[in-house]
Amino acid sequence: MHDAAPEVLYVARPAPWFRAVLLGFGALLVAGLTALTVASTASDDGAPAIRLAMCTMSASSAIAIAVLVALLTQRLRFTVTTAGVVLRSFVRTHRIGWPQIAVVAVDTGWSQRGQTLLALHDGRRLGSPITEARSAMRRGERTRDHGPDLMTPARPTRAAIDAHVRFLRGHRGR
Structure with missing residues (x-):
């Protein structure tokens, strides 16, 4: 008999409005660089083809950077399941089963204040940036849930x- 798939209990990820803001920023960037390209090629003084090529290269590299940042930002996830926790960062994904986790706590460090911190039995400590207090609005939650000192367990940590x-x-019990 197969075990049932783990049930997802909570997911912290960027909210849909945050994605819309990123897309709007990207659209403004593309429009601005296009206007710059048109304006620079419209002048009559010397080598418009070279200016056009340079503006096109700078526009395409800026667009590529904006798309990369948007994709990497959307990748962040903190998923609590009945089997454990899945931490998805910009580059890696950690699947940590409940037997590996010794303690779930709130990170009190200055730069990651309020993030959910997993202390593992092997001594490692793993956190997820999307659960930080400063990311609460980005994931569609209230910063106030982290308390006045930003160290109260908020929804990700409580889950x-x-x-x-x-x-x-x-x-x-077994």
Whole structure:
């Protein structure tokens, strides 16, 4: 008999409005660079083909950078499931089962304040930038949920703590 797929309990990811803002910023960037290209080639003084080529290259590289940033930003995920936690960063994906996790806590560090921190039994400590207090609005939640000092467990941390406690209760009961 096959085990059922893990149930997703909570997902922290960039909100749809954030994606719309990124797309709008990209559209403004493209429009501005296109206007710059047209304006620079419209002047009569010397080598318009070279200026056009340079503007086109700068426009295409700016567009490529904007698309890359938008794609990488959208990749961030913090998923709590009945089997464990999935941390998806800009480059890597960590799948951590509940048996590997010793403690779920709030990161009190200055630069990652409020993020969900997973302390593993092997001594590693893993966090997810999308769960930081400063990312609350980006994921469509309230910054106020992190408390006045930004170190109160907010929705991502509470979801992970609750699921971890359920795992520990079920594991001890066997």
